[in-house]
Every structure is written in C-alpha cells, then in structure tokens.
Amino acid sequence: MPKSTLDPTARQLAFLARLTEAEQRLKNACSGLSRAAVSSEPVVGNWSVKDIVGHIIAWNATLRLAIQAILDDEPPGRAPRIDPANGFDKWNQAHVARMRHWTWQRMRVELDRDCREAEGLILRLGPSEFRRRGVTPWKLPKAGTILTPTGADTESVQTLIAYHWRHMHEHARQIERWRQRQAPRKLPG
DSSP, X not given: XXXXXXXXXXXXXXXXXXXHHHHHHXXXXXXXXXXXXXXXXXXXXXXXXXXXXXXXXXXXXXXHHHHHHHHTTOOTXXXXXXXXXXXXXXXXXXXXXXXXTSOHHHHHHHHHHHHHHHHHHHHHOXXXXXXXXXXXXXXXXXXXXXXXXXXXXXXXXXXXXXXXXXXXXXXXXXXXXXXXXXXXXXXXX
C-alpha cells in the first residue's frame, strides 16, 4: 500500500468527510444518555446503545481486515466464512456478547480508535486500490473457496470503505428513533 500523501485526493477527502459525518451523527445520537440508558435499555431487539456501538466496532474491524486481504492479494477463504443466510445473526450476537462487559467509556475510546483507523486506511489508499476487488467472508460459498471469482462474488475496496459510514448512519438512525420514542418517558441523562 502506498504511503499517505501530504495532499489527499478529492476521493480521499470526500470519504473522510462522509466518515466524519457518520461518526458525529452516531456520537450525537448517544450523547447525554445515562449509563443505565446506554447499557440496559433495549434499542433494537435486545441490543442496548452500547451493544450497537460494539457491533459497529466489530464490523468495521472486519471490513478493514477484508480490505487488507484484498490489498494483499490473499486467497479467498483465509478468514472464517460468514453465512449471509443465518451466519450474520450468529456472528453479530457473538461479537456483541464478547464486548458486553466493556464499560461505556471503553466503548467510546474503541469507537474513536476505530474511526481513526478507518481514516488512516482511507489516506493510505491509492486511486487504483479503491477499485480493487476481492472475495469477502460473507461472499464465500459453503465450500469456503471460489476458484474463479466473478463480480458477483466480490466487493470493491471502495464499497467496503463506504460500508463504514453507511453502517454508522443506519445505527445512529435507530438510536435517534429510539430516543424519539423514549422522549415522553424522559430518559435519564
């Protein structure tokens, strides 16, 4: 991967702006909530705000691993397969459970670290690297390998980076809606 340049490209600046906007929206959605509200109030299913933030952190790390595998020309199947039919739910629940004991303060620190890592990745990518494609853990067939991947079997680095901010927006919107529904009850904050 090329070293970061002093002058980011227009694409890098646009991606950084989108990431920053999504990060700020998520932080604003979480702002002012009490520890009890963050940790125990169900927002989506049985997930609390803290669980949702943990889920975002876990997925962003997975996305960056998939990007690195594409950039390093690693063969498909080195990462564990995630079955889109039912594996996403299992994967999500396992990662949320793994982080459930984390404090809210640690979760916020990890979210900041996560966003800085995404920024660093964006700044290191050259124009041709944004277009590189590879097989991700959720596009692997049940056998675990693809002999000759097609466009349908792959994702571009650019798409995987965009998932970072799209995913944060999706969950920030869920927290915002939950807060609106809770407003008459006046969440402690």
